Amino acid sequence: xxxxSKLTKRYQPYGKPAVLDVDLTVDCGEFxxxxxxxxxxxxxxxxxxxxxxxxxSGVVAIDGTxxxxxxxxxxxxxxxxxxxxxxxxxxxxxxxxxxxxxKLIGRAKREIRDRTREVLDLVRLPAASFQDRYPATLSGxxxxxxxxxxxxxxxxxxxxxxxxxxxxxxLIRDELAGDYRNLHDSLGLTTILVTHDMTEAILLAxxxxxxxxxxxxxxxxxxxxxxxPVNDFVAQLIESPRRRANALAAVMRPQ
Amino acid sequence: xxxxxxxxxAAWAQLPENxxxxxxxxxxxxxxxxxxxxxxxxxSARTPYLRRPALAFAxxxxxxxxxAMLALFYPILLGLSAFTxxxxxxxxxxxxxxxxLAALTLYSMLPVLRNTITGLAGLDRAILLAAxxxxxxxxxSLLSVxxxxxxxxxxxxxxxxxxxxxxxxxxxxxxGQTSLGNYIFTGLQTxxxxxxxxxxxxxxxxxxxVDRLLGLAEDGLARxxxxxxxxxxxxxxxIVVASIYPLSHAAEKASIVVGTKSFDEQYILGSLIERRLKxxxxxxxxxxxxxxxxxxxxLSHNDIDVYVDYSGTIxxxxxxxxxxPGRSELLKQMARWLKxxxxxxxxxxxxxxxxxxxxxxxxxxxxxxxRTLSDLASYAPRMKIGGDFEIFSRPEWRSVARAYGLSFSxxxxxxxxxxxxxxLSGDVxxxxxxxxxxxxxxxxxxxxxxxxxxxPPYDAxxxxxxxxxxxxxxxxxxxxxxxxxxxxxxxxxxxxxDRDRDKRSPDEVASELDAMIASDRR
Numbered sequence: 001x002x003x004x005s006k007l008t009k010r011y012q013p014y015g016k017p018a019v020l021d022v023d024l025t026v027d028c029g030e031f032x033x034x035x036x037x038x039x040x041x042x043x044x045x046x047x048x049x050x051x052x053x054x055x056x057s058g059v060v061a062i063d064g065t066x067x068x069x070x071x072x073x074x075x076x077x078x079x080x081x082x083x084x085x086x087x088x089x090x091x092x093x094x095x096x097x098x099x100x101x102x103k104l105i106g107r108a109k110r111e112i113r114d115r116t117r118e119v120l121d122l123v124r125l126p127a128a129s130f131q132d133r134y135p136a137t138l139s140g141x142x143x144x145x146x147x148x149x150x151x152x153x154x155x156x157x158x159x160x161x162x163x164x165x166x167x168x169x170x171l172i173r174d175e176l177a178g179d180y181r182n183l184h185d186s187l188g189l190t191t192i193l194v195t196h197d198m199t200e201a202i203l204l205a206x207x208x209x210x211x212x213x214x215x216x217x218x219x220x221x222x223x224x225x226x227x228x229p230v231n232d233f234v235a236q237l238i239e240s241p242r243r244r245a246n247a248l249a250a251v252m253r254p255q
Numbered sequence: 256x257x258x259x260x261x262x263x264x265a266a267w268a269q270l271p272e273n274x275x276x277x278x279x280x281x282x283x284x285x286x287x288x289x290x291x292x293x294x295x296x297x298x299s300a301r302t303p304y305l306r307r308p309a310l311a312f313a314x315x316x317x318x319x320x321x322x323a324m325l326a327l328f329y330p331i332l333l334g335l336s337a338f339t340x341x342x343x344x345x346x347x348x349x350x351x352x353x354x355x356l357a358a359l360t361l362y363s364m365l366p367v368l369r370n371t372i373t374g375l376a377g378l379d380r381a382i383l384l385a386a387x388x389x390x391x392x393x394x395x396s397l398l399s400v401x402x403x404x405x406x407x408x409x410x411x412x413x414x415x416x417x418x419x420x421x422x423x424x425x426x427x428x429x430x431g432q433t434s435l436g437n438y439i440f441t442g443l444q445t446x447x448x449x450x451x452x453x454x455x456x457x458x459x460x461x462x463x464x465v466d467r468l469l470g471l472a473e474d475g476l477a478r479x480x481x482x483x484x485x486x487x488x489x490x491x492x493x494i495v496v497a498s499i500y501p502l503s504h505a506a507e508k509a510s511i512v513v514g515t516k517s518f519d520e521q522y523i524l525g526s527l528i529e530r531r532l533k534x535x536x537x538x539x540x541x542x543x544x545x546x547x548x549x550x551x552x553x554l555s556h557n558d559i560d561v562y563v564d565y566s567g568t569i570x571x572x573x574x575x576x577x578x579x580p581g582r583s584e585l586l587k588q589m590a591r592w593l594k595x596x597x598x599x600x601x602x603x604x605x606x607x608x609x610x611x612x613x614x615x616x617x618x619x620x621x622x623x624x625x626r627t628l629s630d631l632a633s634y635a636p637r638m639k640i641g642g643d644f645e646i647f648s649r650p651e652w653r654s655v656a657r658a659y660g661l662s663f664s665x666x667x668x669x670x671x672x673x674x675x676x677x678x679l680s681g682d683v684x685x686x687x688x689x690x691x692x693x694x695x696x697x698x699x700x701x702x703x704x705x706x707x708x709x710x711p712p713y714d715a716x717x718x719x720x721x722x723x724x725x726x727x728x729x730x731x732x733x734x735x736x737x738x739x740x741x742x743x744x745x746x747x748x749x750x751x752x753d754r755d756r757d758k759r760s761p762d763e764v765a766s767e768l769d770a771m772i773a774s775d776r777r
Contacts, residue, residue, distance in 0.1 A: 087385025
């Protein structure tokens with residue numbers, strides 16, 4: 001369980017806060033999407049959960065433990081993190097990339113090798129044909145799968161995902177997003193996904209947290225959000241997939 | 256052209272020693288430079304307020320001319336050595352390897368520093384973020400992500416540094432370090448262009464080969480090709496081993512070190528002194544082409560043991576005297592000062608002077624009716640004068656100028672060889688020649704008289720280091736040189752080395768002088 005209480009981040013002492021007084025609880029096994037326009041503070045919140053960024057005030061707790069009391073390096077090794085630009089290490093093979101956290105934790109060579117194969121197969125990059133290739137030789141979707149494998153290798157219970165599918169073309173995005181949701185369920189993960197795509201949020205998440213200018217406006221399951229938006233902004237945001245679907249339907253209706 | 260072939264053979268014979276030292280010196284300097292600048296660069300890449308000062312320092316170092324930098328390290332190391340000796344009871348040689356190494360190390364720093372800093376700063380932010388997010392500590396991120404990714408850029412910096420150092424190492428000859436520069440300095444002084452060319456080509460080939468091999472390594476890193484890396488490492492080690500190996504065979508025995516300044520008369524006399532010492536059963540080593548400000552300090556600190564200086568130089572430069580008591584009185588006072596103040600042995604005057612003397616072409620002197628410096632004064636404001644690198648900043652220049660009211664329209668400085676050329680071609684009207692120079696007679700130059708006695712005497716004097724000042728064997732071996740060489744003989748000997756045709760090597764001329772002295776004594 002991840003608990004954010006009164007979480008605030010100011011980059012300048014007296015400037016507008018990037019994140020202001022955010023309270024949010026994510027249960028074990030839950031899939032929560034953080035959604036909002038660019039610059040609303042969603043990535044900052046994600047980064048404060050594995051201490052890539054330290055909050056100005058407020059607390060992040062994982063299973064009741066304030067993460068300030070956990071060594072940041074150890075904390076990060078226990079949390080999977082996936083970004084939009086993937087950040088695969090270009091001088092290492094896909095296998096070496098996937099194995100990196102296991103290596104850092106100091107697992108035995110044999111265990112690293114077996115787990116690397118397993119996790120590559122899990123994200124549907126067959127180890128036999130992919131583990132010795134370098135990132136530069138992979139397509140965008142394959143690279144993101146490799147990034148996913150790297151995040152999953154050390155069997156984290158929590159996954160933080162920062163617009164992981166944003167840069168991919170639509171077909172691949174849907175396929176990868178679907179694959180991930182299955183992994184989330186089968187591995188019993190707790191996932192926080194940052195996105196600005198409401199359709200993706202509605203299709204993947206158990207609950208959606210809508211953000212604007214550093215504040216969380218509403219947290220609710222997709223259906224409730226659609227039924228009872230707290231204000232116009234949320235209503236507009238949640239309406240956008242439906243508007244697009246209607247427009248699409250009109251175009252595609254047979255003459 | 257058998258003369259050229261002989262020169263080439265002589266140059267070839269010196270190659271193992273010159274190349275070996277050149278490679279050893281460059282390699283050590285580059286290794287040391289990398290060892291210092293790599294950590295410094297890593298540290299400053301992470302500490303932004305340190306980045307600018309570090310780069311600025313390295314850039315400033317780069318603007319100091321190579322020759323000046325090398326020369327500067329001699330007095331610095333002398334001071335340091337004196338300090339450690341007083342404080343901790345040990346000193347170290349301030350001449351030769353160490354000053355050259357220190358200067359070249361500083362030179363090698365800028366490219367490594369700059370490339371490492373920019374290489375690290377230019378890394379993809381997403382990759383650095385990923386390194387933190389997967390749980391790397393700062394040092395793990397540095398060692399397994401940042402340095403490997405920046406490696407090609409860093410290696411490119413090392414490559415630039417290597418080429419610079421190999422080129423600049425040729426300038427280490429004047430601080431007494433043997434290098435490929437020995438060819439260039441000796442060749443320039445004795446107008447042996449085969450030597451100059453040989454030195455340039457050898458240094459260029461070495462630089463080119465190292466550049467190519469490091470380029471191969473860079474390529475290997477970028478393409479992750481182990482074969483390329485291995486080939487590069489193999490090639491570089493071959494060069495190093497093959498060139499340094501001969502040095503181990505020429506390990507220096509305890510021997511008498513003969514020093515010379517960087518002009519032909521000095522090379523002839525150095526060779527002559529070496530002959531005398533060898534005849535007396537000593538092992539000898541040469542330190543050729545030392546800077547004239549370096550050489551006296553080198554002797555007084557026993558870095559060299561014997562060399563020929565000139566009384567006026569010591570009187571002005573080292574004794575800081577400005578009066579002129581007359582030739583023999585000056586010699587007497589100089590010898591006393593050397594013994595009492597510096598514990599340096601005075602083994603006698605060779606019998607000739609190599610003084611500054613104003614010279615003009617005889618045609619121009621005749622046409623203008625100039626016979627003395629007094630006659631010259633009224634023409635001087637419309638005349639151009641050429642001198643060596645030192646004269647215009649020396650005290651005797653000021654005293655002569657004051658005594659005769661001389662002031663020229665333009666003062667130009669030349670390497671001595673080119674100074675005579677400039678006079679003959681009319682680029683300058685008058686030069687400050689050297690009285691023992693054979694070219695004065697060869698070109699029929701007119702030496703201007705000094706009726707007011709403003710120019711000091713410059714008797715060639717034989718000086719012996721404090722360590723050997725009381726060594727009777729050494730003094731006995733040098734004794735036959737006392738008053739043995741007349742001005743005429745020296746001029747003739749110098750001419751044989753200087754002239755354009757039928758040149759002879761300083762060693763050949765020295766052997767003739769030796770034979771002549773031996774027969775005179777008999």
